[in-house]
Amino acid sequence: MQDHYSLSDVEFTDQFKKAILDPKLFSHDAHLRLAWIYINNDGLDLAIKQITHELKGFVTSLGAIDKYNETVTVAAIKAVYHFWLKSDSKTFQDFILENPRLKTNFKALLASHYDIEIFNSKTAKSSFLEPTLLPFD
Numbered sequence: 791m792q793d794h795y796s797l798s799d800v801e802f803t804d805q806f807k808k809a810i811l812d813p814k815l816f817s818h819d820a821h822l823r824l825a826w827i828y829i830n831n832d833g834l835d836l837a838i839k840q841i842t843h844e845l846k847g848f849v850t851s852l853g854a855i856d857k858y859n860e861t862v863t864v865a866a867i868k869a870v871y872h873f874w875l876k877s878d879s880k881t882f883q884d885f886i887l888e889n890p891r892l893k894t895n896f897k898a899l900l901a902s903h904y905d906i907e908i909f910n911s912k913t914a915k916s917s918f919l920e921p922t923l924l925p926f927d
Contacts (some may be wrong), residue, residue: 794820795883799827807844809851816848822892823882825870827911832872838864861914868926 793804794802794815805811806824828837842863849858869892886893900908903921908914 793817794823795832799882802829806848809844809848811848813852818896819886819893821866822870822886825867826874826882826885829867829871829874834867838867841867854895859909861911862900862902862925863920865903865908865921865926866896869886869896870921871897872926 792907794811794817797805799813801826802811802820806816824841828840831837833839842860845863846855846858846903849855873889874890877885877888879888891899894918897909903924903926904919905922906919908919911919913919
């Protein structure tokens with residue numbers, strides 16, 4: 791099975807921006823990779839702005855806007871940024887090997903920041919909720 795690693799960073803982000811990326815390639819790992827690329831290229835604030843806008847376009851093109859969750863999206867980008875600040879990795883693959891919790895224990899990682907179930911909250915889906923337990927900063 792082909793995965794997002796078969797695409798260069800430029801191909802991956804270009805296909806995502808144009809909403810032509812094969813949805814089978816857009817796994818949780820791919821979502822994290824997108825955040826890592828955008829943070830590397832543009833910093834945290836612009837990464838959040840670009841990804842939230844482009845992800846809404848991507849899921850809309852698939853007829854799956856109900857799958858979009860603003861809080862989880864922004865929290866994921868901020869989590870990647872947190873680990874990115876401490877990393878010397880030059881590639882996403884090295885970065886995720888260095889920080890496997892982002893991939894393997896993501897829900898628990900976010901649960902340390904929120905006292906509500908943000909994955910199913912209607913409010914969390916439509917607008918970013920600041921952490922209630924542990925700030926991202």
